[in-house]
Amino acid sequence: xxxxTQPDIHITVSEGASLELRxxxxxxxxxxxxxxxxxxxxGLQLLLKYFSGDTLVQxxxxxxxEFKRSQSSFNLRKPSVHWSDAAEYxxxxxxxxxxxxxxxxxxxxxx
Amino acid sequence: NAGVTQTPKFRIxxxxxxxTLQCTQDMNHNYMYWYRQDPGMxxxxxxxxxxAGITDKGEVPNGYNVSRSxxxxxxxxxxxxxxxxxxxxxxxxxxxxxxxxxxxxxxxxLLVL
Numbered sequence: 076x077x078x079x080t081q082p083d084i085h086i087t088v089s090e091g092a093s094l095e096l097r098x099x100x101x102x103x104x105x106x107x108x109x110x111x112x113x114x115x116x117x118g119l120q121l122l123l124k125y126f127s128g129d130t131l132v133q134x135x136x137x138x139x140x141e142f143k144r145s146q147s148s149f150n151l152r153k154p155s156v157h158w159s160d161a162a163e164y165x166x167x168x169x170x171x172x173x174x175x176x177x178x179x180x181x182x183x184x185x186x
Numbered sequence: 187n188a189g190v191t192q193t194p195k196f197r198i199x200x201x202x203x204x205x206t207l208q209c210t211q212d213m214n215h216n217y218m219y220w221y222r223q224d225p226g227m228x229x230x231x232x233x234x235x236x237x238a239g240i241t242d243k244g245e246v247p248n249g250y251n252v253s254r255s256x257x258x259x260x261x262x263x264x265x266x267x268x269x270x271x272x273x274x275x276x277x278x279x280x281x282x283x284x285x286x287x288x289x290x291x292x293x294x295x296l297l298v299l
Contacts, residue, residue, distance in 0.1 A: 084226065107285045117229045118190070118276055118290030119229075126285060165228060173244060176228035 077102050079168045081177035088156050096151040096180050098140075098166030107147040107166040113163045113179075113184045120158055122164075125149060136160070158184045188212055190291035192277050198297045199267040207262040207294050209277030217280045218260040219288065220244075220252065222273040229276065235260055236283075267298045 088094050100106055107126050107137045111119040123134025130142040140151045149166060161184045166177040193208045211218065216237045221229040221244075233242030235254040249271060251263040261277075264271060275294045280286040 079228075099270050109287075111290075116292070118278075119288075120290070121287045124287065156288055167228075172284060173231050173234070174288070176230075178226050178228045 076177050077106075077112065077168070077170060077175055079166050079171075079177040081164075081166055081178045081180050084178070085181045085183065087183040087185060090158050091155050092184070094151075094153045094156045094160070096164050096166075096182070098149045098151065098177060100149060100166075100168045101147065101166065102170045104170050105135050105144065106170040107169040108140075109166060109174070110134065110138070110149075110151050111165045113165065115162070119165060121126075122151070156182075156184055158186065159183055190277055190279055190289055192275075192291035192294050194294060195292070196295045196297075198299060200299060201267060201269065203267050204263070204265045205267070205296075207264070207275055207277075207296075209260045209262065209291060210257065210258050211260075211277075211279040211281060211289070213281075213289065214240075214257060214283050215279035216257070216290070217282065217286070218254065219278045219280075220245065220250070220260070220262045221276045221278065223276060223293075224273050232262065232275075264296075269298050272296060272298045 080099045109124045110122040113119045163179045190211045201235045219234045220232040233252040235241045277291045278288040280288045
């Protein structure tokens with residue numbers, strides 16, 4: 076079955092520290108992959124997406140993600156976290172049909 | 187340009203009542219979607235539409251109905267509300283198919299008691 080898994084439910088980092096949020100996928104073919112962010116009380120906003128080509132994808136707000144076929148992963152990274160990055164992050168994927176979302180990772184930022 | 191708007195923001199229903207969640211987009215998107223979000227479960231697709239007059243079931247359609255009479259509007263109907271339908275509901279839209287960016291509304295929080 077096609078699926079997207081986010082192993083970490085909660086992550087806490089200090090402001091200014093680097094961040095990596097994990098995402099693993101299970102698809103027969105190379106899927107389209109997305110990272111969305113949800114701020115409290117808001118809808119989801121796209122951070123970045125991967126379709127093909129360069130495996131390192133740049134997004135908004137200083138985020139990037141790397142597609143690794145060998146590890147079936149699409150981890151999200153940011154070199155220096157800001158307090159405003161505190162939110163819930165969702166990885167999503169599809170292989171030509173409906174979008175499948177991971178369970179989300181809630182990021183907390185310590186001052 | 188308001189994007190995707192949803193009403194109401196919050197609603198409490200009694201078991202067995204019905205209601206319609208409204209969704210409107212002003213981006214002239216062909217595709218529209220309804221998701222529900224339960225804690226720790228990510229978003230699950232309820233129904234989607236690829237254009238006016240065309241709708242199809244998603245992953246969790248039971249207990250819901252939709253219609254799409256115009257490009258802009260995609261209401262979600264709950265008949266005979268049940269506690270299992272307590273959730274946050276998001277409407278989204280996109281220009282094209284599943285590989286396109288989806289734009290989300292702010293959500294409707296529904297509590298069924």
